[in-house]
Amino acid sequence: MRFTKIFVLVVLAALIIAPAALALRFTDDSYNIPNGETGKAFNFQFNGTGGCGPALPYQYKVLSGALPTGLSLSSSGLISGTPTVGGSWSFWVELSDQNPPSASWCIPSSAQRQFSISIFQGLKIKQNALTPKATFLGEPYSFQLTADGGGSQVWSLKSGSLPTGLSVGSNGLVSGTPTATGDFTFVVQVTDGNRTDSQTYTLSVVELLKIAVPASAAGEVGHPYALALKSTGGRPAVTWSLAQGTLPTGLTMNPATGEITGTPGSAGSYPLKVQVTDTLGLTATVDVPLTVAEKLAVVKKPLPAAKVGSLYRAKLTAIGGVHPLKWNILGGRPGLLPAGIKFNAKTGAFSGKPTKAGVYRLRMQVVDKLGVKSAIGILLKVNA
Numbered sequence: 001m002r003f004t005k006i007f008v009l010v011v012l013a014a015l016i017i018a019p020a021a022l023a024l025r026f027t028d029d030s031y032n033i034p035n036g037e038t039g040k041a042f043n044f045q046f047n048g049t050g051g052c053g054p055a056l057p058y059q060y061k062v063l064s065g066a067l068p069t070g071l072s073l074s075s076s077g078l079i080s081g082t083p084t085v086g087g088s089w090s091f092w093v094e095l096s097d098q099n100p101p102s103a104s105w106c107i108p109s110s111a112q113r114q115f116s117i118s119i120f121q122g123l124k125i126k127q128n129a130l131t132p133k134a135t136f137l138g139e140p141y142s143f144q145l146t147a148d149g150g151g152s153q154v155w156s157l158k159s160g161s162l163p164t165g166l167s168v169g170s171n172g173l174v175s176g177t178p179t180a181t182g183d184f185t186f187v188v189q190v191t192d193g194n195r196t197d198s199q200t201y202t203l204s205v206v207e208l209l210k211i212a213v214p215a216s217a218a219g220e221v222g223h224p225y226a227l228a229l230k231s232t233g234g235r236p237a238v239t240w241s242l243a244q245g246t247l248p249t250g251l252t253m254n255p256a257t258g259e260i261t262g263t264p265g266s267a268g269s270y271p272l273k274v275q276v277t278d279t280l281g282l283t284a285t286v287d288v289p290l291t292v293a294e295k296l297a298v299v300k301k302p303l304p305a306a307k308v309g310s311l312y313r314a315k316l317t318a319i320g321g322v323h324p325l326k327w328n329i330l331g332g333r334p335g336l337l338p339a340g341i342k343f344n345a346k347t348g349a350f351s352g353k354p355t356k357a358g359v360y361r362l363r364m365q366v367v368d369k370l371g372v373k374s375a376i377g378i379l380l381k382v383n384a
Contacts, residue, residue: 026047033117035117035118037195038070038085038120039123040122041081042079043078043079045079046073046093046095048077053098056097059075059095059099061093062091063091066089068083070084086120086121090115091115092113093112093115095110095112097110122148122149123195126145130202132282136205136206138177141166141177144174145188147197156191163184172190181206209234209283213286214229217289217291218291220264220368221265226260227288229259229274234278234282239276241275245270247270248265248292250264251263266292293321294320296318296372298374298375298376299317303380308354309354310353311353312350315347316378318366321366325369328367329343329365330365331362332360332361336360337350339356350380354382
């Protein structure tokens with residue numbers, strides 16, 4: 001009887017004490033989350049005690065808030081990943097028994113706590129590519145590399161080769177004048193004594209991209225026009241475009257060849273800036289002073305009569321066309337100038353002292369630089 005009483009008392013004591021001793025909670029070490037650093041792997045394990053564990057596995061999940069960018073929490077309580085952004089993050093985590101439990105004796109319970117993680121900005125190079133990533137042979141090149149985080153930074157070439165003539169300064173400046181063409185891949189490193197980051201770059205060096213300046217860019221209304229622009233250097237294929245200006249009505253540019261063709265429909269001055277771009281993104285420009293002249297035409301104006309023995313001067317005129325102009329006699333009746341009269345093919349002027357009276361019906365023609373022609377019949381009378 002006495003034994004029975006003692007047994008009952010022990011059971012009652014156990015029922016009173018057990019719930020407090022077995023309450024589910026995070027272990028003390030779960031509150032000692034270390035600081036992290038961007039660019040470096042981070043791992044931290046939450047642990048629980050009480051409840052149905054450790055006989056049955058615990059479960060973890062984020063209830064609210066957010067982990068640092070780049071980190072995640074597994075259901076087993078492991079925070080892992082590589083943080084990418086510096087700062088402080090607060091979040092609530094729920095610890096729970098296995099639910100549903102794999103043992104009938106387990107009555108699942110849960111606990112929630114707020115935690116925080118601080119991520120310090122590590123040493124990280126900002127630029128993942130050079131700008132520009134290509135340059136010209138014999139042309140000065142300069143690009144400043146920079147890095148976030150760290151203390152006093154020292155830059156150096158880790159591996160590979162820069163173009164001949166270029167170097168990386170301890171301050172991160174890539175500079176110099178390249179003396180050889182080609183594609184050069186190299187790794188640049190920065191360190192602050194404790195931490196290091198590196199980045200791979202490629203720099204292409206090509207011959208200077210140039211556009212040959214056209215000797216003439218003149219056109220004429222109604223006359224077929226073609227201007228073939230040519231480039232040298234760079235890395236083909238190239239693309240042509242208008243950087244400034246507008247083409248006259250009737251003309252277009254071929255972006256693959258740079259040729260400007262068509263039949264202009266309006267006269268005027270059309271200053272253009274033409275640009276060529278190669279496959280590396282390098283560019284060159286040239287100014288093209290395109291002008292379109294009015295259509296060539298001889299002015300219809302009667303010539304004054306001449307007198308035998310008297311000095312005579314008269315001139316044919318033309319409008320439009322592209323100079324220089326050239327005049328000539330196509331024929332007529334009798335098809336020759338009066339004796340004593342000369343004709344200037346450059347100026348279209350008649351001059352001299354006629355020696356014989358008569359009537360001269362001539363057909364005169366003018367031709368401009370583009371080969372455009374215009375003709376007119378004239379009457380030159382010489383009085384006695």
